[in-house]
Amino acid sequence: MYSKSWLIFLNFVVGLFNFGFAGDPFVYYDWTVSYITASPLGVKQQVIAIDGHFPGPLLEATTNWNVVVNVKNDLDEPVLLTWNGIQHRKNSWQDGVLGTNCPIPAGWNWTYQFQVKDQIGSFSYFPSTNFQRAAGGYGGIIVNNRDVIAVPFGTPDGDISLVIGDWFVKSHKDLRKDIENGVNLGSPDGVLINGLGPYRYDSTIVPDGITYQVINVEPGKTYRFRVHNVGISTSLNFRIQNHNMLLVETEGSYTVQQNYTNMDIHVGQSFSFLVTMDQGGSNDYYIVASPRFENSTKASGVAILHYSNSQGPASGPLPDLPNESDSSFSMNQARSIRMNVSAGAARPNPQGSFKYGEITVTDVYVLQNRPPELINGKRRTTLNGISFFVPSTPLKLAQQFNVLGIFKLDFPNRPMNRPPVIDTSVINGTYKGFIEIILQNNDTTVQSYHLDGYAFFVVGMDYGVWTENSRSVYNKWDGVARSTTQVFPGSWTAILVYLDNAGLWNLRAQNLDSWYLGQEVYLNVVNPENNELPLPENAIYCGVLSSLQKDQAQRVRFSGAPSVPMVITRVLIALIITFVVTFMR
Incomplete structure (x- = not known):
């Protein structure tokens, strides 16, 4: 039998172990925000990339996970990223807008750390300062359900994220000068799908040599399409030629499941559809995002849905837009989107509870x-x-x-x-x-x-x-x-x-x-009980509080690896456990 003192000591060790390792999982991202040159509409221009990618990488986590994103700013001006739809429970310090955060100066890094508490669904991120979203820096966010929570539809055969948005060939700096000087944006020069220009469905509208998105699918399978309008000012109508889109989720809510042949997706909105590949595969199909309520002669965004057994390219005119003269169509469609009150979401209780x-x-x-x-x-x-x-x-x-x-x-x-x-x-x-x-x-x-x-x-x-x-x-x-x-x-x-x-x-x-x-x-x-999360240790100071700011080299830089104190803690715990086990044999 072990003495009482040994049992107390063992409990202490277990407590240390739990303190160091317990809790919700962490997922780490280390991003560099920089300029690259791209030609999405056939014209070379400077765009904002993350880790060299335009659009930026997909950020993915699971309900209640902790997300750590270290952002290095390699632009020539300050930047902030905001997490569109992520609720940051009691933690507006991580919101990434100028009312709560000082921008990250050029050449600096800053680490966001937040929990996707009690959330599921499809969201997006983008830069919130200096009109930078017009140059890119955006991407999709997926928050998956925990395994113990039922999802109100079968597991799809694949998950496809599409970021769509209006696009201008002017730089974001020139666009913001225009806005300040009273010049309206006007119609966009085009629409991008995943940062790429349109498929050449019409040689009189789309110039040759533009790279376009191809989505590869298998006949008979069902895919979840997550579609985010990350543009700057234009409502877009999204549709897939000859395919119905079953709406299942929007920005964290499971919806009443209804089929749509097209959906108006307004600036900043995200939708999830289940799309079954139920066509014969005799040819490819258009995926289209067209400006709504715009008298624009510019090209729609067009990607290609490619069946593995396809026998030829997509053909014919693009699927029609809803009747632009019917001003009530879009509003009635919006009213038709309702919450599935019987389904659970982040928690097992029904959304309608x-x-x-x-x-x-x-x-x-x-x-x-x-x-x-x-x-x-x-x-x-x-x-x-x-x-x-x-x-x-x-x-x-x-x-x-x-x-x-x-x-x-x-x-x-x-x-x-x-x-x-x-x-x-x-x-x-x-x-x-x-x-x-x-x-x-x-x-x-x-x-x-x-x-x-x-x-x-x-x-x-x-x-x-x-x-x-x-x-x-x-x-x-x-x-x-x-x-x-x-x-x-x-x-x-x-x-x-x-x-x-x-x-x-x-x-x-x-x-x-x-x-x-x-x-x-x-x-x-x-909250009168003041239960907000405290000011982060790595806070950046500006304005009248600039004197509190340490040099970048003195600030703690987080990355995908555990912090040095945490590593030391874990090593000590391992040594203590080894010592105890050896001694008690």
């Missing part, structure tokens, strides 16, 4: 946008007459160090009857409040809006001006929960958000021109 329609709303915000206008001689966009001014000190850092005068918690809950202003005004949210936000689009183009840190319920959209009576058409049962929603011109969209994620979160226009000119606001959600 959170009965949002029975919760009392605590705050209502009507956010009205307008087309760009001059404010103090500068071309700006607004929400409720306020164009957001980005201070040199991130709001979250100012809050952490009690720096006064950086922002104000006074954002109005209705449009103000006053001239527009430029200001740093923030919504003061109530922790665990239930907030209703109506996005009223007074612009002439479709706008997309995204809220970091949350999935919200899309409960209604319609033409005209929202009124209190508009609530009578709300979907109070199976409105889809997502992080990005479109608002059609002259229309409104209503969302409901349960404010259970403490932090400072960005609500923005996903259309890059609108966002760049000031169409954003932050939502401050403070």
